[in-house]
Amino acid sequence: MANAVGRRSWAALRLCAAVILLDLAVCKGFVEDLNESFKDNRKDDIWLVDFYAPWCGHCKKLEPIWNEVGLEMKSIGSPVKVGKMDATSYSSIASEFGVRGYPTIKLLKGDLAYNYRGPRTKDDIIEFAHRVSGALIRPLPSQQMFDHVRKRHRVFFVYIGGESPLKEKYIDAASELIVYTYFFSASEDVVPEYVTLKEMPAVLVFKDDTYFVYDEYEDGDLSSWISRERFQNYLTMDGFLLYELGDTGKLVAIAVIDEKNTSLEHTRLKSIIQEVARDFRDHFHRDFQFGHMDGNDYINTLLMDELTVPTIVVLNTSNQQYFLLDRHIKDASDMVQFINSILDGTVPVSNSGPFQRDKWEKAEEKLAVLYL
Ligand SMILES: *[C@@H]1O[C@H](CO)[C@@H](O)[C@H](O)[C@H]1NC(C)=O
Numbered sequence: 424m425a426n427a428v429g430r431r432s433w434a435a436l437r438l439c440a441a442v443i444l445l446d447l448a449v450c451k452g453f454v455e456d457l458n459e460s461f462k463d464n465r466k467d468d469i470w471l472v473d474f475y476a477p478w479c480g481h482c483k484k485l486e487p488i489w490n491e492v493g494l495e496m497k498s499i500g501s502p503v504k505v506g507k508m509d510a511t512s513y514s515s516i517a518s519e520f521g522v523r524g525y526p527t528i529k530l531l532k533g534d535l536a537y538n539y540r541g542p543r544t545k546d547d548i549i550e551f552a553h554r555v556s557g558a559l560i561r562p563l564p565s566q567q568m569f570d571h572v573r574k575r576h577r578v579f580f581v582y583i584g585g586e587s588p589l590k591e592k593y594i595d596a597a598s599e600l601i602v603y604t605y606f607f608s609a610s611e612d613v614v615p616e617y618v619t620l621k622e623m624p625a626v627l628v629f630k631d632d633t634y635f636v637y638d639e640y641e642d643g644d645l646s647s648w649i650s651r652e653r654f655q656n657y658l659t660m661d662g663f664l665l666y667e668l669g670d671t672g673k674l675v676a677i678a679v680i681d682e683k684n685t686s687l688e689h690t691r692l693k694s695i696i697q698e699v700a701r702d703f704r705d706h707f708h709r710d711f712q713f714g715h716m717d718g719n720d721y722i723n724t725l726l727m728d729e730l731t732v733p734t735i736v737v738l739n740t741s742n743q744q745y746f747l748l749d750r751h752i753k754d755a756s757d758m759v760q761f762i763n764s765i766l767d768g769t770v771p772v773s774n775s776g777p778f779q780r781d782k783w784e785k786a787e788e789k790l791a792v793l794y795l
């Protein structure tokens with residue numbers, strides 16, 4: 424009997440895999456429709472839940488993707504169960520889980536509810552589910568494992584050393600920030616030889632072909648250092664990322680270009696920013712993020728300005744001010760000069776009022792983690 428059921432769902436799985444885009448009714452079988460009994464029954468399992476409203480357009484767009492998520496989690500044998508709940512029918516349960524807008528994707532694990540805030544694609548959602556449902560701190564027992572992780576993740580954090588108050592803080596930080604990034608622990612002999620540590624224990628971030636060591640005196644609180652360091656130095660910016668960068672308090676230098684335009688001016692500005700990000704990494708990484716953005720639609724709404732494309736803009740996410748250059752930028756050293764004059768206060772601020780980052784904060788939950 425169990426075998427027959429197993430065979431049948433396996434066959435359904437293969438069928439879905441073959442015709443996934445058709446969104447057949449049979450594929451929906453891998454997403455559980457949740458009701459009020461969920462509140463009492465969920466605790467033994469880890470759940471990935473889409474809280475939706477029947478009328479919401481973004482929810483409808485998510486539905487076929489969600490079915491694929493359910494299917495794939497099942498087919499890879501993930502312990503995470505995938506469900507969906509009509510948050511308008513079960514509004515009191517939804518609000519207990521901190522649902523404020525639709526759709527809201529959460530991973531529920533014991534007493535914690537983790538919000539998913541990334542792009543709503545199958546791969547991103549599944550990656551999130553793996554990361555958050557797994558061990559908070561993953562041990563790296565060998566150099567081979569370290570190399571493997573290094574290849575797989577663009578940014579990750581490593582604690583090196585034995586038990587210590589710093590480790591306690593690292594675990595606390597990880598329980599909150601696992602929604603964004605990966606946390607590992609290792610002994611000193613596992614990290615590559617080019618890593619030099621002045622003292623142990625230590626927390627390191629590996630990214631951008633290099634690493635940085637957390638310094639309690641210079642960097643302040645460990646959680647906020649991790650929040651600031653969780654981004655690669657150079658990023659392809661979009662509204663979502665820019666919103667997230669707002670929490671870092673850093674200055675963000677962006678080449679606003681038209682990616683389809685192959686004329687020199689567009690590619691040149693992008694290369695200049697890339698060059699500065701790379702060559703002045705040690706100098707600027709603490710205070711700056713770099714990147715480019717395709718098109719000026721988003722940035723114009725954010726700044727309530729009309730930027731001409733291509734251009735370079737520097738945003739101060741601490742005080743919502745921005746800086747524009749009133750001339751053509753020549754090369755990387757010209758850009759560095761521009762940055763330095765922003766830092767020494769000789770470039771006038773381009774906006775009269777603050778840019779309105781909060782306007783883009785949707786009804787979504789602001790906190791990444793909710794303690795239920
Ligand atoms: C609620 O969900 C449970 C588990 O899926 C199911 O057994 C039960 O029949 C459902 N109750 C209602 C009223 O739909």
Ligand SMILES: *[C@@H]1O[C@H](CO)[C@@H](O)[C@H](O)[C@H]1NC(C)=O
Nearest residue numbers: 681684685686688689732733
């Ligand atoms: C590409 O950019 C250049 C310089 O900004 C501009 O003059 C030109 O019209 C653009 N071409 C297209 C096809 O948009």
Ligand SMILES: *[C@@H]1O[C@H](CO)[C@@H](O)[C@H](O)[C@H]1NC(C)=O
Nearest residue numbers: 674739740741742743765766
């Ligand atoms: C960015 O804003 C912060 C907070 O107001 C301020 O202290 C800092 O000087 C600003 N940086 C620049 C370069 O204007």
